[in-house]
Amino acid sequence: xxxxxxxxxxxxxxxxxxxxxxxxxxxxxxxxxxxxxxxxxxxxxxxxxxxxxxxxxxxxxxxxxxxxxxxxxxxxxxxxxxxxxxxxxxxxxxxxxxxxxxxxxxxxxxxxxxxxxxxxxxxxxxxxxxxxxxxxxxxxxxxxxxxxxxxxxxxxxxxxxxxxxxxxxxxxxxxxxxxxxxxxxxxxxxxxxxxxxxxxxxxxxxxxxxxxxxxxxxxxxxxxxxxxxxxxxxxxxxxxxxxxxxxxxxxxxxxxxxxxxxxxxxxxxxxxxxxxxxxxxxxxxxxxxxxxxxxxxxxxxxxxxxxxxxxxxxxxxxxxxxxxxxxxxxxx
Amino acid sequence: xxxxxxxxxxxxxxxxxxxxxxxxxxxxxxxxxxxxxxxxxxxxxxxxxxxxxxxxxxxxxxxxxxxxxxxxxxxxxxxxxxxxxxxxxxxxxxxxxxxxxxxxxxxxxxxxxxxxxxxxxxxxxxxxxxxxxxxxxxxxxxxxxxxxxxxxxxxxxxxxxxxxxxxxxxxxxxxxxxxxxxxxxxxxxxxxxxxxxxxxxxxxxxxxxxxxxxxxxxxxxxxxxxxxxxxxxxxxxxxxxxxxxxxxxxxxxxxxxxxxxxxxx
Numbered sequence: 208x209x210x211x212x213x214x215x216x217x218x219x220x221x222x223x224x225x226x227x228x229x230x231x232x233x234x235x236x237x238x239x240x241x242x243x244x245x246x247x248x249x250x251x252x253x254x255x256x257x258x259x260x261x262x263x264x265x266x267x268x269x270x271x272x273x274x275x276x277x278x279x280x281x282x283x284x285x286x287x288x289x290x291x292x293x294x295x296x297x298x299x300x301x302x303x304x305x306x307x308x309x310x311x312x313x314x315x316x317x318x319x320x321x322x323x324x325x326x327x328x329x330x331x332x333x334x335x336x337x338x339x340x341x342x343x344x345x346x347x348x349x350x351x352x353x354x355x356x357x358x359x360x361x362x363x364x365x366x367x368x369x370x371x372x373x374x375x376x377x378x379x380x381x382x383x384x385x386x387x388x389x390x391x392x393x394x395x396x397x398x399x400x401x402x403x404x405x406x407x408x409x410x411x412x413x414x415x416x417x418x419x420x421x422x423x424x425x426x427x428x429x430x431x432x433x434x435x436x437x438x439x440x441x442x443x444x445x446x447x448x449x450x451x452x453x454x455x456x457x458x459x460x461x462x463x464x465x466x467x468x469x470x471x472x473x474x475x476x477x478x479x480x481x482x483x484x485x486x487x488x489x490x491x492x493x494x495x496x497x498x499x500x501x502x503x504x505x506x507x508x509x510x511x512x513x514x515x516x517x518x519x520x521x522x523x524x525x526x527x528x529x530x531x532x533x534x535x536x537x538x539x
Numbered sequence: 540x541x542x543x544x545x546x547x548x549x550x551x552x553x554x555x556x557x558x559x560x561x562x563x564x565x566x567x568x569x570x571x572x573x574x575x576x577x578x579x580x581x582x583x584x585x586x587x588x589x590x591x592x593x594x595x596x597x598x599x600x601x602x603x604x605x606x607x608x609x610x611x612x613x614x615x616x617x618x619x620x621x622x623x624x625x626x627x628x629x630x631x632x633x634x635x636x637x638x639x640x641x642x643x644x645x646x647x648x649x650x651x652x653x654x655x656x657x658x659x660x661x662x663x664x665x666x667x668x669x670x671x672x673x674x675x676x677x678x679x680x681x682x683x684x685x686x687x688x689x690x691x692x693x694x695x696x697x698x699x700x701x702x703x704x705x706x707x708x709x710x711x712x713x714x715x716x717x718x719x720x721x722x723x724x725x726x727x728x729x730x731x732x733x734x735x736x737x738x739x740x741x742x743x744x745x746x747x748x749x750x751x752x753x754x755x756x757x758x759x760x761x762x763x764x765x766x767x768x769x770x771x772x773x774x775x776x777x778x779x780x781x782x783x784x785x786x787x788x789x790x791x792x793x794x795x796x797x798x799x800x801x802x803x804x
Contacts, residue, residue, distance in 0.1 A: 383660065386659075386660050386662075387659070387660065390659040390660065390662075390664065391645075391649075391652060391654070391659060391664065391668065392656070392659050394638075394642060394645060394646060395646065395649065397635070397637070397638060398635050398638065398646040401635045401636060401637050401638065402633060402634065402635050402636075404597070404617075404629065404633070405629060405633050405634065405635065405707065406635075406646065406649075407616075407617040407618050407621075408595065408617055408618075408621060408626060408627050408628075408629070408708070408711075409621055409626065409646060409647045409649055409650070409707060409708065409710070409711040410618050410621035410622050410626075410649045410650040410711055411618055411646070411649050412616070412618040412619075413618070
């Protein structure tokens with residue numbers, strides 16, 4: 208179905224991703240695991256933005272998945288892979304319920320409404336110590352069980368192994384998100400974004416489709432939450448607060464949301480800057496400042512995000528190729 | 540050519556729509572016969588567009604009923620009305636500007652290209668999507684837009700955008716098509732073309748109701764014309780009756796000074 212060039216590029220990408228953890232230090236491997244999880248978080252967020260709605264509750268939905276999956280394993284002894292899936296479904300169910308009040312609003316009002324809804328959920332986690340553990344959250348969450356092939360035992364305490372697990376889950380999820388976007392469902396999301404009245408007039412139930420986008424996005428955020436909870440082993444309400452949400456927004460805006468790879472570029476580039484540059488220079492404490500500066504600069508000078516860099520460069524190169532005199536003139 | 544039947548397919552009875560203290564539609568009634576081209580005219584601010592918005596479900600009426608094929612449909616959602624075959628167009632260039640011309644019409648086939656979520660995910664909807672594509676291209680050809688299928692809608696000229704707006708609505712396979720100012724901003728040649736297309740749509744079995752300012756087009760095209768003024772029914776009848784009605788002339792041109800002052804107050 209895909210063109211050969213695309214397949215080849217994907218093959219190279221996956222080969223690089225397979226080699227990558229062996230080039231990293233232990234602590235960098237841990238960061239790589241979180242990065243892969245964050246890729247799913249921001250890409251699922253993008254699906255909702257296709258309908259034109261921006262939520263401030265997406266990280267809370269990740270938290271719903273993390274809490275649900277952790278509680279299912281701790282309280283009911285559900286095996287971890289099953290509980291992760293259930294965590295995604297729990298986040299989807301919460302999104303479906305929240306849709307009823309939230310999608311009476313649009314644009315800015317939805318943004319604020321989603322923030323309020325998220326805060327209510329976080330307050331519930333804080334208030335009800337049983338079962339949510341209060342402000343301290345849940346600790347000693349079961350790890351992903353080891354897989355024993357007899358000749359080979361995979362221990363998911365090892366970041367490298369968890370990295371590959373997360374990579375498989377996230378790649379599969381991204382493929383599903385890609386399929387949804389390329390189908391008529393994605394077309395309908397775009398249509399609602401650009402002209403919701405016109406979409407409604409030809410029979411699109413805007414409320415239903417906005418709900419669908421919110422539910423799907425939350426499902427995958429919940430999966431990301433499950434991956435996170437069973438890796439880190441602890442979750443608490445602060446981890447899913449609005450400051451985390453701001454990071455997701457920055458990743459999405461800096462990367463761009465027109466393509467699936469836009470937000471991936473955003474989260475990868477900013478994480479690399481964060482971990483290598485800032486931590487290396489000992490600038491860890493000024494992280495929000497630097498992030499803010501990057502956000503402002505990218506909005507001013509790269510409003511379509513990092514994803515627009517490639518096409519822009521290509522267009523410039525093509526112009527040079529066609530008109531060498533002009534290029535020389537510009538160089539001089 | 541099939542003339543209009545006797546049975547009304549769309550009816551309004553005593554419609555009232557208020558915005559705060561303003562009564563935009565005031566006890567307004569009309570009936571559109573199946574197979575007709577029915578015009579709704581009136582001076583600026585007469586409440587035509589509000590009436591359209593009430594009929595098409597964007598506003599619920601404060602009082603009164605909208606009957607479609609004999610059923611009371613007042614206050615139903617626009618998408619539900621579209622599913623029943625009552626589809627409207629919009630003024631100006633209300634299109635999915637960022638989508639291609641073909642995709643605009645493909646969205647219009649939302650109701651006919653049905654498939655479940657899993658079928659879409661697995662690509663099992665391909666046969667129905669192929670059919671939808673073929674139908675979409677047919678619709679584009681009908682409006683003479685097939686050459687422009689791959690262009691973004693925003694690149695189209697105003698006349699072509701108006702055509703595309705109608706193509707999107709028509710691809711929803713309506714039984715009643717509500718056209719909101721279809722000829723606005725068109726040159727005479729485009730208007731003539733659009734008029735013949737509207738007639739062909741009607742001859743294809745679609746009842747048409749339209750709001751329009753271009754009097755010549757309305758008079759030439761419509762079987763019946765409803766004139767509204769100040770939110771209420773002024774006159775209803777065949778074009779030649781309406782044209783010579785003193786009340787209509789007065790509403791459009793303004794009457795003697797004392798009368799006009801009465802309205803202004």
